[in-house]
Amino acid sequence: MVYLAFLLFFNLISCFPSSHAQNTDLKLPLRAVNLGNWLVTEGWMKPSRFDGIINKDLLDGAHVQFLSTKLNKYLCAENGGGTVLVANRISPSDWETFRLWRVNESYFHLRVLNKQFVGLGNQGVKAVSNTPTHSETFQIVRKDDAPNRVRLKASNGFFLQVQSETLVTADYTGSSWDDSDPSVFNIAIVNTLQGEYQITNGYGPVKAPQVMQAHWDSYITEQDFKFISANGLSAVRIPVGWWIAQDPNPPKPFVGGSLKALDNAFTW
Structure with a gap:
């Protein structure tokens, strides 16, 4: 069960109105989109962030x-x-x-x-x-x-x-x-398992922060929020990992930085 704990995530926020909708009356039901795979890494992401790991088929928990x-x-x-x-x-x-x-x-x-x-x-x-x-x-x-x-x-x-x-x-x-x-x-x-624990453990303490920061900076951007708003959606749901509560110094092998990315979402 210890490995399952590494893969579980909770939602600090379930959904919140985007900044482009905050000045309008909230209309229910909300039209929302789930921004999965951004602040919680999953193996199905394309392009795969796991491809650069040496022995990527021998990840933790395999x-x-x-x-x-x-x-x-x-x-x-x-x-x-x-x-x-x-x-x-x-x-x-x-x-x-x-x-x-x-x-x-x-x-x-x-x-x-x-x-x-x-x-x-x-x-x-x-x-x-x-x-x-x-x-x-x-x-x-x-x-x-x-x-x-x-x-x-x-x-x-x-x-x-x-x-x-x-x-x-x-x-x-x-x-x-x-x-x-x-x-x-x-x-x-x-x-095999492919989650945040596996990708950060797989790259190691030197390279993992670089890989994850590049992912957070590019996978979802302010332009995506503008696109969401322009197409009539009024809320987003952002899954986050439990380790974000200890950012910027989460327990190893997780790396810090995801909380800053979440802060960006509130300003966008």
Whole structure:
């Protein structure tokens, strides 16, 4: 549910008369338009603001599955978490599905069904930690000409390898991409999220403010408000994210600036 919370938004305003209609008598019912996708980013926007993100298909909250090319079996968090990882399933389900917590463009935490994180154990690779640390951080290394072919580098600098159906370790140093290589997996992305959290987390703290400011400045402008008024509409509805209440310093990875854009709407 924590990921859903990142995507929920509330409306600080449901609708308000545009400045061009404020000097006239308010006539009901209002003729209004919803200005969605401006101050709350959504994945359907065109042109897409997500296209510039490196590994844009591996955004925070995505659900992925890993198929060992050597065994042709899926990586599995036994019992949904709380014990070791194995690679003995011929078809994927909940135990074989991992949710990405994106750290940056290449590094991730892997969360299993029971909300534990995959990490290094004394014997093998386990999903037992309730809080991700350095030990629960993995680099997803993609093959240049086949991005769905990946290897998982653990925090100790070694790759995960499938030694057998019941033994997955993080101690491999090879570099082959052959099917017989025990460290190679085919990754399947079975579900993705595209919202404000994903776009700001995806671009990172340096680039995200630039991308979002450019979007706020260009997606809806004063000319749009003039067009709305000229065509007989008397109100607008502007969805905003809950994080706007803490602007200009919202919790990370959200970036400040959307409140100023909302202020512009009141003056237009």
